[in-house]
Amino acid sequence: MNLVRFHHPYSSSVNQNLVNDLFNNLLQNDYDENYVNDCNCKPATNILETEKDFRLELQLAGFKKEDVQMSYHENVLTVKVELPEEKENNNDKFKYEQREFGVYSFERKFKVPKFVDAEKIEAHFENGILELVLPKKEEARVKPPVEIKIG
Numbered sequence: 001m002n003l004v005r006f007h008h009p010y011s012s013s014v015n016q017n018l019v020n021d022l023f024n025n026l027l028q029n030d031y032d033e034n035y036v037n038d039c040n041c042k043p044a045t046n047i048l049e050t051e052k053d054f055r056l057e058l059q060l061a062g063f064k065k066e067d068v069q070m071s072y073h074e075n076v077l078t079v080k081v082e083l084p085e086e087k088e089n090n091n092d093k094f095k096y097e098q099r100e101f102g103v104y105s106f107e108r109k110f111k112v113p114k115f116v117d118a119e120k121i122e123a124h125f126e127n128g129i130l131e132l133v134l135p136k137k138e139e140a141r142v143k144p145p146v147e148i149k150i151g
Helices: 011-028 030-038
Strands: 045-049 053-059 068-073 076-081 106-111 122-126 129-135
Touching: 076 129
Parallel strands: none
Antiparallel strands: 045 053, 053 129, 068 076, 076 106, 122 129
């Protein structure tokens, strides 16, 4: 059996056309504007567990703490931002050539274990990071083993 290399005469031009279309769309600003305006973006989140609590860190660069709304109901923690829609400026002072980020509305829900003490949840907002501390109830904390002596 012989192996023969196959070369499709149109394959390189098809790929080149796709790449050209992609870059042309980027330069026309259609791709980035639609992505930022229409995406269902959610902020990056870290979730940590210690012996005493759970911690959530949400990256909210560009947001103010007054914009953030939080609620806890039936073991679901909700973090939400609703911003008014930006109105288009038609004063032709500038036009984005490329836009990869923006401030946007979002809603993020987290299922929380039943052994979290909801009355003691704390939130801190500093340098664009929202940190939530969800303390565990006393009975849920890991206790050191008890030594039993033989009598």
